[in-house]
Amino acid sequence: xxxxxxxxxxxxxxxxxxxxxxxxxxxxxxxxxxxxxxxxxxxxxxxxxxxxxxxxxxxxxxxxxxxxxxxxxxxxxxxxxxxxxxxxxxxxxxxxxxxxxxxxxxxxxxxxxxxxxxxxxxxxxxxxxxxxxxxxxxxxxxxxxxxxxxxxxxxxxxxxxxxxxxxxxxxxxxxxxxxxxxxxxxxxxxxxxxxxxxxxxxxxxxxxxxxxxxxxxxxxxxxxxxxxxxxxxxxxxxxxxxxxxxxxxxxxxxxxxxxxxxxxxxxxxxxxxxxxxxxxxxxxxxxxxxxxxxxxxxxxxxxxxxxxxxxxxxxxxxxxxxxxxxxxxxxxxxxxxxxxxx
Amino acid sequence: xxxxxxxxxxxxxxxxxxxxxxxxxxxxxxxxxxxxxxxxxxxxxxxxxxxxxxxxxxxxxxxxxxxxxxxxxxxxxxxxxxxxxxxxxxxxxxxxxxxxxxxxxxxxxxxxxxxxxxxxxxxxxxxxxxxxxxxxxxxxxxxxxxxxxxxxxxxxxxxxxxxxxxxxxxxxxxxxxxxxxxxxxxxxxxxxxxxxxxxxxxxxxxxxxxxxxxxxxxxxxxxxxxxxxxxxxxxxxxxxxxxxxxxxxxxxxxxxxxxxxxxxxxxxxxxxxxxxxxxxxxxxxxxxxxxxxxxxxxxxxxxxxxxxxxxxxxxxxxxxxxxxxxxxxxxxxxxxxxxxxxxxxxxxxxxxxxxxxxxxxxxxxxxxxxxxx
Numbered sequence: 114x115x116x117x118x119x120x121x122x123x124x125x126x127x128x129x130x131x132x133x134x135x136x137x138x139x140x141x142x143x144x145x146x147x148x149x150x151x152x153x154x155x156x157x158x159x160x161x162x163x164x165x166x167x168x169x170x171x172x173x174x175x176x177x178x179x180x181x182x183x184x185x186x187x188x189x190x191x192x193x194x195x196x197x198x199x200x201x202x203x204x205x206x207x208x209x210x211x212x213x214x215x216x217x218x219x220x221x222x223x224x225x226x227x228x229x230x231x232x233x234x235x236x237x238x239x240x241x242x243x244x245x246x247x248x249x250x251x252x253x254x255x256x257x258x259x260x261x262x263x264x265x266x267x268x269x270x271x272x273x274x275x276x277x278x279x280x281x282x283x284x285x286x287x288x289x290x291x292x293x294x295x296x297x298x299x300x301x302x303x304x305x306x307x308x309x310x311x312x313x314x315x316x317x318x319x320x321x322x323x324x325x326x327x328x329x330x331x332x333x334x335x336x337x338x339x340x341x342x343x344x345x346x347x348x349x350x351x352x353x354x355x356x357x358x359x360x361x362x363x364x365x366x367x368x369x370x371x372x373x374x375x376x377x378x379x380x381x382x383x384x385x386x387x388x389x390x391x392x393x394x395x396x397x398x399x400x401x402x403x404x405x406x407x408x409x410x411x412x413x414x415x416x417x418x419x420x421x422x423x424x425x426x427x428x429x430x431x432x433x434x435x436x437x438x439x440x441x442x443x444x445x446x447x448x449x450x451x452x453x454x455x
Numbered sequence: 456x457x458x459x460x461x462x463x464x465x466x467x468x469x470x471x472x473x474x475x476x477x478x479x480x481x482x483x484x485x486x487x488x489x490x491x492x493x494x495x496x497x498x499x500x501x502x503x504x505x506x507x508x509x510x511x512x513x514x515x516x517x518x519x520x521x522x523x524x525x526x527x528x529x530x531x532x533x534x535x536x537x538x539x540x541x542x543x544x545x546x547x548x549x550x551x552x553x554x555x556x557x558x559x560x561x562x563x564x565x566x567x568x569x570x571x572x573x574x575x576x577x578x579x580x581x582x583x584x585x586x587x588x589x590x591x592x593x594x595x596x597x598x599x600x601x602x603x604x605x606x607x608x609x610x611x612x613x614x615x616x617x618x619x620x621x622x623x624x625x626x627x628x629x630x631x632x633x634x635x636x637x638x639x640x641x642x643x644x645x646x647x648x649x650x651x652x653x654x655x656x657x658x659x660x661x662x663x664x665x666x667x668x669x670x671x672x673x674x675x676x677x678x679x680x681x682x683x684x685x686x687x688x689x690x691x692x693x694x695x696x697x698x699x700x701x702x703x704x705x706x707x708x709x710x711x712x713x714x715x716x717x718x719x720x721x722x723x724x725x726x727x728x729x730x731x732x733x734x735x736x737x738x739x740x741x742x743x744x745x746x747x748x749x750x751x752x753x754x755x756x757x758x759x760x761x762x763x764x765x766x767x768x769x770x771x772x773x774x775x776x777x778x779x780x781x782x783x784x785x786x787x788x789x790x791x792x793x794x795x796x797x798x799x800x801x802x803x804x805x806x807x808x809x810x811x812x813x814x815x816x817x818x819x820x821x822x823x824x825x826x827x828x
Contacts, residue, residue, distance in 0.1 A: 263619060264644040267652035280659040282669040285689050288620025288644060364588075369738055397588070418538055428654075431663045432737075 117239075123173065123186040124223040125243065126193035127216065127309045131316065134190060145195060146324025154188055158195035159328050162208065165215030166335050170222070201318040202329045205336040213310035220305060221298050228259065228294035247308055248301045253289075259297040260289040269300045274427055274445050351450035352436040353429055354378050364395040370424075370432040372396075376411050377423040378447055386412060423448050459827045460820050461495045465519045467779055467817050468753055471760075472515040475778060478760065479751030481511050482525060487543065489533035491746045492520035495755065501746065504534035521755035524746035527639070537744065544646040547653070548747060549660075550739035551607045552635035553600035560599040564792050567592050568823055575789045575824060593822050595792045596634045604635045605767055611638055611733035614660050618689050619643070630772045632754025632761040637747065654741040662690065662732030667720040670694055677713045693731050698723070758817035774798050779814035786816050790824040 122129050135142065145151050161171040173189050193216070200208045227233075227240035241252045241259075250265045263285060270278045284291040292300065321329070350358070357375040360367045367375070372393065379389045386408040393404050406415070413420030425446050429435040444450055456464075472479065482488060491501035492514065501524075505511050515523070526533065527548045531541035554561070567590040568575050569582035575593075576583045582590060608628055615621040627639045645656065658664050667673075670691060671681030683691035685702045698712075699705040712720055739745065748754060748761045760778050764770040777796050788804035788811075795801070801815050808828045811819075819825035 262644050263656075264648050264652070267648055267655050271651050271655060276664060276666050277668065279664045280655050281662065281665045281690065284691075285618045285659075288618075427664075431658055 119186045121239065123189035125220050126190045127220070127312055128243070129190055129194070131194045131197070135194065138187065142198065142319060143322055145191075145198075146322040151191075154191040154195055155325065155328065157188060157192035158199055159332070161192050161196045162199060162212055162332060163335065165212045166208065166339060168211075168215075170215050170218045173219075197313050197316055198319060198322070199325065199328060199332060200313060201316060202321060202325065203332045203336060204318070205333060207339050208332065208336050209310060209313045211339070213313060214306045216309050217302060217306035220309075221302055225294050225298045228297060244297070244301055248304045250301065252297065255291070258284075258291040258293065260291055261297070261300070263288055263290055266290040266300070269304065272303055274425060276427065349451060350378075351441065351444075351447045352438050353426075353434050353447055356436050357434070358392065361392055361395055364397065366397050368432075368434075371434050373411070373421070374424055374429060374432075374434055374447070376408055377421050380408075380412050380420075381423055381448055386414075456496055456820075456823065457826070463784070463827055464495060464521070464755075464758075464817060464820060467758070467813055468521070469516070469519045471753060471779055472512070472519075475751070475760075476508070476512050478762075478778070479511065479515070479523075479749065480508050481505055482750075484529055487529040487531075487533060489526040489528070489530060489540070489746060490514075490749075491524040492518060493522045493524075493755070494518060495521045502534050502536065502540075504532075521753075523749045523752040525749045526744070526746045528743055528745075542743065545743045547640035547643055547645045547656075548740060548745075549611055549638040549640075549733075550631070550635065550736040551604050551611070551638065551734065552631070552736060553596050553604045554594060554634055555736060556600075556603050556607070556734055558600060558603055560597055561594070564597050564600075565592055565594045566791060566824070575791065591823070593824060594634060595790075595794045595822065600634060601772055605770075607734045608636050608638060608767060610731075611660060611735060614733060615640060618659075619645075628764045628767055629750055630759075630762050630764055630770065630776050632748065632752075632759045632776060633756045636764070637761070650741045650743050653743065654737065657735065657737045657740050660733050660735060661737070662724075662728040665690070665724045665728075667717055667724065670720075670724075672712065672717060672720045674717045677717075679709055679713070682709050682712075690731075694727075697727055697731050754821075756821055758814065758821045777814050777818075779812075779817050781812045781814070783810050783812055784816045785810045785828040786819065786825045787828045788819050788825040790819045790822070794818070 117125065117128055122134075140151070145155055164171045173185075196212060200212060224240045224243065227236040230236045237254060241254070244250055245252055248269070250269065251262055253260045263280065266283070267280065270280070276282060280290070349355075354375060357367055357371045360371070361375075375392070376389060379392075380386075386405065389408055390401070390404050393399055409415045411421045423446060424432075426435060426437070426441070426444060429447070441450060485505060485507060488504070489501065490503040490505050490511075491499055492503070493499050503514070505514065514520075526545070528545035529543045531543065533540060562577075566575050567578060567582075569585060569587055570589040570591055571587040572582060572585040574582050574584040579590070579592075581588055612623075612626050612628075615626060616623055621640055621643050625641045625643060627641070629637045629639070631637050645653070648656075670683055671678070673681070682705075683695045685695045685699055685705055686692065687695060695705070699708050712723075750761050750763060753760055758779055759772065759776040762776045773794075773796050785808060787806070787808050788802070789806045790801075791803045791805060793800060793802045796815055796818060797812075799812075799815075801811060801819075804819075804825075816825065820827075
């Protein structure tokens, strides 16, 4: 594990070993419920969480990575650790996700700034080390760019939906992708979120700390308001799926990628293999045994046990399978068609 | 295929394997690979593990397979079921097939054979004799097919070397034994990447999913200085050379591109993808559990050998990959397309009894365009 300085812990509190940190500073968890001197930490932790539920990013009292007030650094780390304690006490999973994302975005800001500090090589080196240690990305600085091996880049960018993140839209030279500081950090945003998320998930849930009951209750109320609900506005299939079905009905030879899309879509909609198989009957190369085998495979019933999911709209576009209509309304995956978030 | 033909093919294949053990070897890290084979008119036998050449040769002699395969993946236990194999890594493999290139020559060397009445004709929809729709296309690829496929291989290897830092000696090109080439990439940074990442790499190589902004064409207020220079590296450079044609025309063409607008630029990118991108089969590269025809083995679609092309430009598959013997045999051929093997011309034949060397007889029988007389 990387050894960090006090101001680095304030920027990246998730790098701290929580229990050890408190102990080193001479505190126990129960003290935070009652000790009036520690109340600011609790208030800050609550505020930090609340901001994250509103989709915001907690603004710390650091200016350019340095503390403005005495004890501010400690407060930064305490409030982060306490926020996790509060989340555990509420037992609300939605809080974990929101908080992890907000904290990832916050750390992202600092990493980006540190990487961009052309005058301070030690800051750049440390940011690079945090990224490479945590996320297994090899980064080297080359003039104004950060170079990342294409394979590393792909592992991280693969979950992005925006087309600018496709490898084809990146500067690629000598087996490396060239990114600026902002994009370098953006590349690991999700993993940063996942990392913080997993730290919270694996943290032990302490017994209720006397004095924190009210804060916990308040958080539960906030959290319950967050759970989204969807209204189904149409039960029609999206145009790509309709097109694929029409092609098959006409006896046209739907490409493998089209069959994959159709089968994974219908499986995810809850149709059974027996319901889906007849759709392929008109295909010029139809073979019942092969079709059933392949459908079983996609459903995860055979082979590696992986259940395949329906490809993203982005992927379908590159396979010439997308026939978007206005009703698609910028969805990312055909599965989202016809659902509207309330 | 009937028993008589199968027996003949099996004998010819067995003889080839017996006489050409020098051509067929297990690949490196043998014990981590999965092998498989097929027999004529029979299903696939997979999940086999082999130790060395000796075991492979024994398998060939004992089973007389129509096709032999080996995984590009490395597993802890290749002989266990897919779930238990424990995938470790896989070589990067590309498949370039002339039939996917939509070449103009294709109708000249393709026929269909009716699965119901065996009629061979040029019709693509219905059998001219019994009207059945169950037609199977048979292609006897021509020189143009091979040349066009070679061009795609060249485009691919340039991208691999120039952009992706793959070393030239780690790229091995094989003639597939039928209509195209298999390109193997060893020891690259991509060994351990999964299927989705490989699919993204495929889009890169095929020039798919490019956006105008990458080439300097912004939606609002496009800026001339963002357009690629003529000599740039990577896709921006390849784009420049295709679109600007020469350095001197760059400025004029940029003005045209800007005045034609963003959406026309996007269309242009889609249109040039087949010209500047390499036309590989995306499904092959992204499949990390596939087993591939083993180099040195025979392709049952032709009786030709999958063979390493040492000099791709000069490589002539129809003389360099035909290894079956010269012994003659009488067959009934309904192969209305002329073809050349071992520098000798054959056909066209219209449902006639002929006596030809084994290698030519096997070729036509494998294509299902001849039977033993």
